[in-house]
Amino acid sequence: MFNAIAEPQRREILVLLRSGERPVTELAQELGMTQPGASKHLRVLREVGLVRDRKVGKQRLYGLDARGLRPVHEWAGGFERFWNESFDRLDAYVRNLEQARNEGAAE
Amino acid sequence: MFNAIAEPQRREILVLLRSGERPVTELAQELGMTQPGASKHLRVLREVGLVRDRKVGKQRLYGLDARGLRPVHEWAGGFERFWNESFDRLDAYVRNLEQARNEGAAE
DNA sequence: TTGACGCATGCCGATATCGGCATATGATGA
DNA sequence: TCATCATATGCCGATATCGGCATGCGTCAA
Numbered sequence A, B: 001m002f003n004a005i006a007e008p009q010r011r012e013i014l015v016l017l018r019s020g021e022r023p024v025t026e027l028a029q030e031l032g033m034t035q036p037g038a039s040k041h042l043r044v045l046r047e048v049g050l051v052r053d054r055k056v057g058k059q060r061l062y063g064l065d066a067r068g069l070r071p072v073h074e075w076a077g078g079f080e081r082f083w084n085e086s087f088d089r090l091d092a093y094v095r096n097l098e099q100a101r102n103e104g105a106a107e
Numbered sequence C: 001t002t003g004a005c006g007c008a009t010g011c012c013g014a015t016a017t018c019g020g021c022a023t024a025t026g027a028t029g030a
Numbered sequence D: 001t002c003a004t005c006a007t008a009t010g011c012c013g014a015t016a017t018c019g020g021c022a023t024g025c026g027t028c029a030a
Helices: A008-017 A024-031 A035-047 A066-077 A080-084 A087-103 B008-017 B024-031 B035-047 B066-077 B080-084 B087-103
Strands: A051-056 A059-064 B051-056 B059-064
Touching: A008 A024, A008 A035, A008 A051, A008 A059, A024 A035, A024 A059, A035 A051, A066 B066, A066 B080, A080 B066, B008 B024, B008 B035, B008 B051, B008 B059, B024 B035, B024 B059, B035 B051
Parallel strands: none
Antiparallel strands: A051 A059, B051 B059
């Protein structure tokens, strides 16, 4: 999952799909990539469940299934307190924790 | 940034550093990896600014600087409405968008 | 200065990734 | 059935990644 969204083009695909399903060729065109390139990225996204596809005639429409991004959001959110404090205060905070850790028992 | 946190071990390092600064060897020990392995991952995290280091005697303490995770959090949050709806409703929503997109002008 | 410690770096081999190209597959329509 | 369109897959070369190992470099203590 984290790996799937590590690729800039795949993130662009997901952003594009927020405004609706699209066939592969259209995605490739909008992102300035080849059709096989788009298909490969879509495959990765499909394998982690971030997109789903349904066949419509000759085409295959890809749509967003962003549920897998929720864990990502929550994981990053677990660090929210660290970026909300000013960096100086954070530094002091970290030092305090370090001190407490060294004085306490093994973690 | 997204690439840096795509690695499970690097994510574990960040989680560990939430509770305080740590020297390299201790991180390596806690994560069951070799010291060079830990150093390499820390280097990647340092290059994207997710950790900072300060020298204390012979040791080098690594601390968290999670500010770079804020864009990640916000990017994933941009998909929140998609995972908050039930998947059936999401599907209808997506179909509506697709319909509107096809009826409208070129995007 | 020497030795020991903590850490970083370089090298290696194995594996994965990515883009581009050609081509296979599947569905449609004549 | 045959041609065509839309898409997927296979192959290739270039590049990146990762783990493990050895070793270099800086720091401290004696």
